[in-house]
Amino acid sequence: MKILNFGSLNLDYVYQVEHFVQPGETLSALSQSVNCGGKGLNQSIALAKAGAEVYHAGCIGAGGERLARELAENGVDTSCLITVEDIQGNAVIQVDRSGENCILLFGGSNRDITPEMVRKVMERFEPGDYLVLQNEVSCLPEMVAEAKARGMKVVLNPSPFEESLLHLDFNAIAWLLVNEVEAEQISGKKDPDAAWQLIHGKYPGLSMVVTLGKEGAVCYTPEGRTEQKAYPSSVVDTTAAGDTFTGYFLTTLTEGMEIGECMRRASRAASISVSRAGAAVSIPGRQEVEKVLEDI
Numbered sequence: 001m002k003i004l005n006f007g008s009l010n011l012d013y014v015y016q017v018e019h020f021v022q023p024g025e026t027l028s029a030l031s032q033s034v035n036c037g038g039k040g041l042n043q044s045i046a047l048a049k050a051g052a053e054v055y056h057a058g059c060i061g062a063g064g065e066r067l068a069r070e071l072a073e074n075g076v077d078t079s080c081l082i083t084v085e086d087i088q089g090n091a092v093i094q095v096d097r098s099g100e101n102c103i104l105l106f107g108g109s110n111r112d113i114t115p116e117m118v119r120k121v122m123e124r125f126e127p128g129d130y131l132v133l134q135n136e137v138s139c140l141p142e143m144v145a146e147a148k149a150r151g152m153k154v155v156l157n158p159s160p161f162e163e164s165l166l167h168l169d170f171n172a173i174a175w176l177l178v179n180e181v182e183a184e185q186i187s188g189k190k191d192p193d194a195a196w197q198l199i200h201g202k203y204p205g206l207s208m209v210v211t212l213g214k215e216g217a218v219c220y221t222p223e224g225r226t227e228q229k230a231y232p233s234s235v236v237d238t239t240a241a242g243d244t245f246t247g248y249f250l251t252t253l254t255e256g257m258e259i260g261e262c263m264r265r266a267s268r269a270a271s272i273s274v275s276r277a278g279a280a281v282s283i284p285g286r287q288e289v290e291k292v293l294e295d296i
Contacts, residue, residue, distance in 0.1 A: 001254055002129045006057045006143055007040015008110040008136035009067040011090040020094050020102050036070040037279040039134040042240045046247020048075035049285045055080050057121045061109025064088030080121045084112045099235035115142045127151030148172035161185045176208040177246050183210045196220040219259050228263035231271035244273040244283050268293055
């Protein structure tokens with residue numbers, strides 16, 4: 001079973017700050033770094049570090065060569081990457097003293113994916129394979145439709161949320177991975193249980209995971225509800241926590257582990273990630289996660 005992540009690739013310009021910049025304010029940063037990121041890249045690396053066979057598809061733009069190297073060095077198959085002339089997608093990230101972040105995203109090359117690219121890449125995949133999507137690239141409707149036609153299982157992380165996402169064919173989506181804000185944006189319900197009831201009523205074949213930050217996470221399937229407490233951690237940077245959770249949850253899910261164990265491993269991996277600075281570089285390897293779990 002293969003996992004195709006048709007996702008974003010960004011250069012992250014990260015600024016450590018005392019507090020987030022306010023309207024009209026000029027603020028001196030405490031430090032600056034340029035890292036490999038993008039929800040797509042982060043999730044592919046998390047999948048690979050968790051032990052999955054993952055292929056990353058997306059567009060490498062001008063200045064983005066290091067992103068392809070980063071994927072390959074972390075065990076991701078890069079044979080589905082496409083080189084374009086547009087500027088590489090990037091993000092400006094502020095990280096405050098508490099480890100919280102705010103992100104300004106520029107799509108660049110991530111928006112150069114075409115329907116023809118989608119068809120060509122997905123010819124390599126078969127029924128039962130997984131397609132992982134976020135909302136930082138173009139052609140999401142075409143990707144969902146092509147995956148449905150091929151019998152693939154679609155996993156959607158609708159971030160950043162836009163109203164256009166509501167026009168996707170949710171009947172073709174197997175898993176919806178959201179935080180509590182995104183769950184409310186999709187359903188109009190603030191309470192995750194209420195959000196699930198509405199979504200399940202419309203799309204009975206869909207399952208959903210809602211991450212709740214310090215409160216942990218909850219998984220909803222047609223068979224039931226599974227809750228997972230967050231593991232305590234000294235928070236340094238939360239940038240890739242959700243992506244780490246996604247990678248570990250999906251990897252263990254495709255390995256046939258029970259939902260409770262998938263949630264446990266994903267939550268523990270995310271807790272390690274937030275204790276480190278950076279995005280992709282903060283994601284722990286599988287052996288580290290398993291050792292920490294054994295020590296609990």
